[in-house]
Ligand SMILES: Nc1nc2c(ncn2[C@@H]2O[C@H](COP(=O)(O)OP(=O)(O)OP(=O)(O)O)[C@@H](O)[C@H]2O)c(=O)[nH]1
C-alpha cells in the first residue's frame with residue numbers, strides 16, 4: 606500500500622525521536638540533560654514496534670532514529686531490531702557519535718545500515734565550544750568504526766553559524782577529498798522566537814558556504830540529487846566523497862517531502878517546520894494499537910502542509926541580513 610498526501614507526495618520515510626535527552630548541549634539546540642531518566646510517556650520499544658508496524662502497512666520504506674541523542678537510549682538496539690523484524694531495509698541513525706564506538710557492533714547486528722554524524726568543526730576547541738563540552742576525537746572514532754563495520758554511507762552534518770564555525774568550511778569540505786565521507790552544510794534554523802536579531806547575525810545561507818568552497822577548490826561538479834532527501838549534492842573535482850547543502854530556510858525542499866515525524870513523547874508531526882502536531886498517545890493505548898495508529902497516521906498525512914508553515918517566519922528573520 607502507498608501513502609499519498611493531499612499534494613500527491615509519497616510518504617515513505619519516518620524520523621523517529623527515541624529520547625529528548627542528550628549528552629551534549631549544542632549552542633543551537635535545547636535537549637534535556639542525559640543525566641535525567643526518560644520522562645514519563647516516552648515511547649517504549651513496544652510503542653516503536655507498533656508505530657513502525659502501522660507505518661509499514663502504509664508503505665514505510667525507511668526509518669531514521671534520532672533524538673535528542675539516540676545513543677543515550679539504552680533500548681535503541683531493540684528498536685532497531687524491531688524495524689528490521691518488520692522488513693525495513695533502510696535503517697539509519699543521526700547521532701553526535703560520542704557513544705557510537707562502544708554501541709556500534711550491537712546496533713549493526715540489530716540491523717542498523719547507515720549513520721549521519723554531527724560534526725560542526727574539525728578543530729577541537731571550536732567543536733568543544735559549539736557542543737558545550739564534546740570531544741571531536743570521538744567523532745573520528747565513530748567514523749572509523751562505521752568504516753570498519755561497513756556501515757554506510759557516512760554523512761556528516763555541520764550546522765553553519767557565523768562567528769563560530771565559518772572558518773571550518775574548507776577543513777570540513779576537505780574531509781570528502783580522500784575518504785567516502787559526505788559532508789553536508791546545514792543552514793542554521795532558529796526554532797524558537799527568542800532574539801531574532803541574534804539569529805540574523807548568526808545565519809549563513811548555504812549559497813554563501815558553497816561560494817567559499819568554490820573560491821578555494823574551483824567549480825563543484827553537480828551530482829544527481831535524491832529528490833526526497835534534503836541535501837543538494839556536489840563533488841569537489843577528483844574527490845572520493847561529496848559535499849552537500851541542506852538549505853531548509855533559503856531553498857526549502859518541500860515539494861518532494863516524503864516524511865512524517867514521531868516525537869519521543871508520542872506527538873505526530875506532519876512536518877518538521879510546523880506548529881502543527883497531533884498528540885497520539887491515545888492510539889498507543891487503544892485496544893487495537895495498530896488499527897488506531899494507522900488512523901492517526903492517515904489523519905496526520907491529511908494535515909501535512911504544502912510547506913513548513915514556520916518557514917516564512919524563519920526566512921523573514923534572516924532576509925534583512927543577507928538581502929534576499
Ligand atoms: N525542513 C526540513 N529539514 C529537514 C528535513 N529532514 C532533514 N532536515 C534537515 O536536514 C538535517 C539533517 O538531517 P539528518 O538527520 O542528517 O537526516 P537526512 O539528511 O534527512 O537523512 P538522509 O538524507 O536519509 O541521509 C536536519 O537537521 C534538518 O536540518 C525535513 O523533512 N524538512
Ligand SMILES: C[S@@+](CC[C@H](N)C(=O)[O-])C[C@H]1O[C@@H](n2cnc3c(N)ncnc32)[C@H](O)[C@@H]1O
Pocket residue numbers: 627633634671672673674675699700701721722723762763764791792793794795796
Ligand atoms: C537534533 S539532532 C539529533 C541527533 C543527534 N543528537 C545529532 O546531533 O546528530 C539532529 C540534527 O539536527 C541538527 N540541528 C539541531 N539543531 C539545529 C538547528 N537549530 N538548525 C539546524 N540544524 C540543527 C543537528 O546538527 C543534527 O545534525
Ligand code: SF4
Pocket residue numbers: 627628629630631634635636672673674700701723736
Ligand atoms: S548533539 Fe544533537 S540533540 Fe544533542 S544538543 Fe547537539 S544537536 Fe542537539
Ligand code: SF4
Pocket residue numbers: 857858859860862863864875876877878910911912913
Ligand atoms: S519543511 Fe515540512 S514539508 Fe518542507 S521538507 Fe521539511 S518536513 Fe517536509
